[in-house]
Amino acid sequence: MRTLIAITLLLLATLAAGQTPRQLNVMPMPSSVQLGTGQLLINQSFSVAISGYLDGTLERGVQRFIAEVSQQTGMRLKPTAAQDSGATLVVHAEHGSEAVEKLGEDESYELAISDSGAKLTAQNPLGILHGLQTLLQLVETGTDGFSVPVITIKDQPRFAWRGLLIDVGRHFIPLDILKRNLDGMAAVKMNVLHLHLSDNEGFRVESKRFPKLHEMGSDGLYYTQSDIRDLVAYARDRGIRVMPEFDIPAHSRSWFVGYPELASTPGIYKIEPGGVDTVMDPTQEGTYKFLDKFIAEMAKLFPDAYFHIGGDEVNGKPWDENPKIQAFIHSHGMKNNQDLQAYFNQRLQKMLTKHHKIMVGWDEVLRPDLPKSIVVQSWRGQESLATAAQQGYSGLLSFGYYLDLMWPAARHYAVDPMSGAASTLTPVEKSRILGGEACMWGEWISPENLDSRVWPRTAAIAERLWSPQEVQEAGSMYSRLNELSWRLEWLGLTHRSHEVPMLHRMAGVDNIAALRTLADVVEPVKDYTRFENVKTVWDFRAPLNRLIDDANPESETGRKFQDLVQKYIQSGYQDRGAEAEIRTSLTRWRDNDAKLHPVLQGSFLLHEIAPLSDELSSLGAAGLAALDYLDKSDVPSESWRVQQLAQTDTAKTPKADLLLVVVEPVRRLVEATARQTAKP
């Protein structure tokens, strides 16, 4: 409980009598914090010295830290570490990290800041890198200058595996964008970039052994081997492992464009939308010969000990329809397609072992005939993860962390790998739950909007995986997430700044104020609704330039408005400050359609959102009318209320794949008019 107490102290720490409690804007929250009194000024004489162990990773990490402090403060600082013992910050690592970053290496650090200097100590450079990120987040603009508080932090991760999957198969993401996402990951202490490198729509790595994989299996957009080496080194410098995933035997059409002989169904394959289901043929020795050579090549390119083979969503049809494959199943004493996939996985696993790799696969690979050394990544849930742990398998949670489902950060934040079925595991079983991964599946992402789908929400998942389980308060999380979100833009991420250019494209005119007002209160539809709304077949080549492609997964304006209405209602409609703010918003929304209408008419990209604009105006008007009733303690007619509620019901239905997020709070105001007598 020491941890909890320390955190509570942190959140409520009062700087001096009469000042408001302060919250430290650190994310993920460290496991132990003791806040002192006073501050250390960060001015132009700020310097860093490295004592103890020194290597290139550490040196570059310190240089990056100085550059980031410099950028965030606008001060020119001495760009390299000094040997000066009088440096503002002294960094001390005991020894080096492993040559290739290993799962479970010590990542702890201790940061002690007094009003005259700071000391950061760790076992190895990994801990130092994390500590530097914490220190960077502590820098704030104050009345006397830039400063960090006097504080002592002892910190280490809860889980050893804290990953982000980016699906570059369906939509290619250029190298520089991956790099800035690595910077974002490092900022929130994540340590695994899981690259989903091949899928039906694209094969994204150069293979020198089988060049038709990337040449014919992509639209010309892929990473060269030199790109990959560059990326791996970039990640390594930030304490991040890079795990490749080549998804087989399903999700593999891109392989068959150049090598149709690998497919279970003979034919000519193209990268195109829809098309026939197809799965690799696990009954031919040729397939294994191919995969062995391929894995040999990729095992060298990706130094990480883990190698993900996908293994999800195998559609049995191509196997069912191929008599040769069915004959193989029978002749080998297998019962069904699942047995055949297990056979395929066993052979893969042996191959991977030969190339010194540990196999990782999605839920479906879990079969008792596989050795316990493999790792199961669960998209199905904690139950599945717990089952694996009980059987002796290591596991990762991704269920609940799918960023493409457009959930709010708080919903991801509430998902804990150790909750549900996992909470009843024995300590040994629990230790098999290595951590989790946020998953950015790529059906609806583009280089333009990727950052806004990943950030800042991923930071909430990063905190879940790093911080003590008890750190759970959503209000604190949002407050810190918001601050972090600004800081992430310093790293070059564009999750905020992408919005304006996208709105300009859609509007085709200079003044985007009214469009922005609407865009600020819509969110993309959730879960798989967008797929369900696709008229024909999902087309990976479709332009991603609709408002849904720009709209943030979680509307900050919506969340704040909801809080405000809650506050107002809880005050018994007496909080005049809250009411005034609510009125300002409602008035802007009511009047917005008139301004936006000509813009919507002028752009083919915006025709579809006209009904939303209209509804936002109606909601504004309804909310204002409700406020008037509440102000006058007047009860409107039942018919008025019924009519307004019917209107909010209509407004709840998504249009243009977008949800108006202010429907619910406006509805609450309308409903409140019926309860005037219940006023406290």
Next chain:
Amino acid sequence: MRTLIAITLLLLATLAAGQTPRQLNVMPMPSSVQLGTGQLLINQSFSVAISGYLDGTLERGVQRFIAEVSQQTGMRLKPTAAQDSGATLVVHAEHGSEAVEKLGEDESYELAISDSGAKLTAQNPLGILHGLQTLLQLVETGTDGFSVPVITIKDQPRFAWRGLLIDVGRHFIPLDILKRNLDGMAAVKMNVLHLHLSDNEGFRVESKRFPKLHEMGSDGLYYTQSDIRDLVAYARDRGIRVMPEFDIPAHSRSWFVGYPELASTPGIYKIEPGGVDTVMDPTQEGTYKFLDKFIAEMAKLFPDAYFHIGGDEVNGKPWDENPKIQAFIHSHGMKNNQDLQAYFNQRLQKMLTKHHKIMVGWDEVLRPDLPKSIVVQSWRGQESLATAAQQGYSGLLSFGYYLDLMWPAARHYAVDPMSGAASTLTPVEKSRILGGEACMWGEWISPENLDSRVWPRTAAIAERLWSPQEVQEAGSMYSRLNELSWRLEWLGLTHRSHEVPMLHRMAGVDNIAALRTLADVVEPVKDYTRFENVKTVWDFRAPLNRLIDDANPESETGRKFQDLVQKYIQSGYQDRGAEAEIRTSLTRWRDNDAKLHPVLQGSFLLHEIAPLSDELSSLGAAGLAALDYLDKSDVPSESWRVQQLAQTDTAKTPKADLLLVVVEPVRRLVEATARQTAKP
């Protein structure tokens, strides 16, 4: 006059009866435009074919064009040029450009767009690159989709030399930022990047021959030779020459840190603010031996035919104080220091000729003893340029194009190389005026704010140098500049997007709305006022994180408010629409200080702007009171008016090196209250 008529037609062209006149958002304005009826849709089947001459520059240019169309529309287009004769756009160049881009190469192009396709023809790839930029600017979002209008454009530059100087000596600018500025230059058809590579504060190129130049003469921030080659190739691909400037014999302290023997005053030199004046010693043979080897190295690194030796602002003191130098002057029959500099320049000129370079220098180098082949760059004015032309020298205008003086775009736009003294030159003399260069001197720039100092104002200068002299209307220029400004952000320039992160740093809190309201109506002080306000000595190491470092050189809000007040007054105070807009702004300003006050108190970076915030509120109140009088056709007391005018006088004085740009229009409203009887 054909040109003028064509342009007038363009600006007033009516698409169809009943529609408002349209303006094409092309900048610089082409020399001849004929707008037809209809449009060519740009959809996902958009493709480009190259017929005729083909080389790498052309091919990459077309690929870049496709990528930019793709980015601006959010559509995935076929990334490479097709051989298909049925392509949407057919590009045809007659022949290749020179191996090293030459001054005066043909840059003309012709673009013909029908409703079924487009054809772009040019003599060589340079013209094609320009034509592609025009086409890109024509793409607009419409009711039916993305489109370009049916149009025929014949275009060529007015001047052959259209440059941008970036001073990377005083503050280093990283390579990637230079590259995105090259993208911006290409967008507005500029063709020379002039790099001011050395000054007292820094020597910014790696010299393998004299490594102490960059090693000791900089803070570790310099371009490697490989960086330079990369930059030159990047520029070449965009039709841009790169001309190096090494400023000698003055502005050269950074040389003396590693090589003090070159200085006129013996001593130990450091890169530090202030310090002694110092100038290279032109009386020693060692200086020329050094320079010959140095120029030999740099002449190879920079392939351009022109080589800038600076030559400006030689302070005679170090020469006066050195008896050996004075003896040299007398023994060589020279009269003064100017003669000595002329001697230095003559020797430099011969050296440059030996290395196949043409010498360029600032005004001061102009002396009759130099051959006519040199080029004079004038910071002194058209007079100086005209004099040079009369004497047979080629010249470039930079007077009037100093971006660091923080002038509005219209003021730069009004400066014409052929106006003033130059207008009376003979045609032959006029032909010696090669063009001009926008100059971004580096005392107050940083990687963070450079883009916002260069863009979008440089586009106005680019138009001056490209378009026919008759294209002069500031209203049209601003309207097109504004549209272009958005497009430039697609290229990665941050002149707009830099603002929010900088304001966040200053505020240190999440809500920057009130700070932004103030920031939107201030401009940095003009000319050299900021230097004059420096208390001690200008320090190149000082943080550039004040509001002045963020504030745009020209306030769009201010300009629009001024126009609105003008419109309102001209309507005899009858334009209710304008009045309502004016009221909204004035009210926001009046109420802003109350919101901003706590933010200002919380941040040391913002204390200095408290008086501005206070004054903005007063101006808002004064303007609203004036409007009330005007509304009621009421004349306020003389004392009220005097008091308000006194207040605006106070508000005119800069604070925190910033000017409140709404002072003048508010003053006009107050003054108008005295003239109620003169109402039309």
